[in-house]
Amino acid sequence: MATKLFVNLPVKDLKKTIAFFTKLGFTFDPKFTDENATCMIIGENIFAMLLVEKFYKTFTDKEICDTAKSTEAILAITAESREKVDEMMNNVILAGGMEPRKLQDHGWMYGRSFQDVDGHLWEIFYMDESAMKQG
Numbered sequence: 352m353a354t355k356l357f358v359n360l361p362v363k364d365l366k367k368t369i370a371f372f373t374k375l376g377f378t379f380d381p382k383f384t385d386e387n388a389t390c391m392i393i394g395e396n397i398f399a400m401l402l403v404e405k406f407y408k409t410f411t412d413k414e415i416c417d418t419a420k421s422t423e424a425i426l427a428i429t430a431e432s433r434e435k436v437d438e439m440m441n442n443v444i445l446a447g448g449m450e451p452r453k454l455q456d457h458g459w460m461y462g463r464s465f466q467d468v469d470g471h472l473w474e475i476f477y478m479d480e481s482a483m484k485q486g
Contacts, residue, residue, distance in 0.1 A: 394428075
């Protein structure tokens with residue numbers, strides 16, 4: 352079974368992308384950072400490799416998704432509380448991201464979505480599993 356998760360995302364301007372996620376409170380592993388890429392630390396064993404598009408293309412012959420028209424994935428991360436979800440979204444907006452849809456409140460799960468500066472879709476949500484309806 353896997354012990355770590357690395358998600359690879361193409362980015363247009365690495366410095367701009369790093370600045371955006373830094374404003375959201377993320378940090379980066381300097382061992383995996385150079386002019387082509389950085390390793391954003393999401394959790395203890397969860398990382399996003401943010402790769403300049405030209406470098407990203409060395410890993411695939413497929414076209415890079417135009418995030419203005421399409422999406423390949425939605426990356427979802429959890430927060431400790433509803434307040435932390437809202438705090439993150441406030442930081443997203445201040446950092447230049449956007450919120451493409453209204454917040455979702457299902458009682459036991461509260462979430463919001465954002466689009467980063469490269470157009471990738473993210474969700475930040477709080478889930479109280481003890482409040483879930485038992486099926």
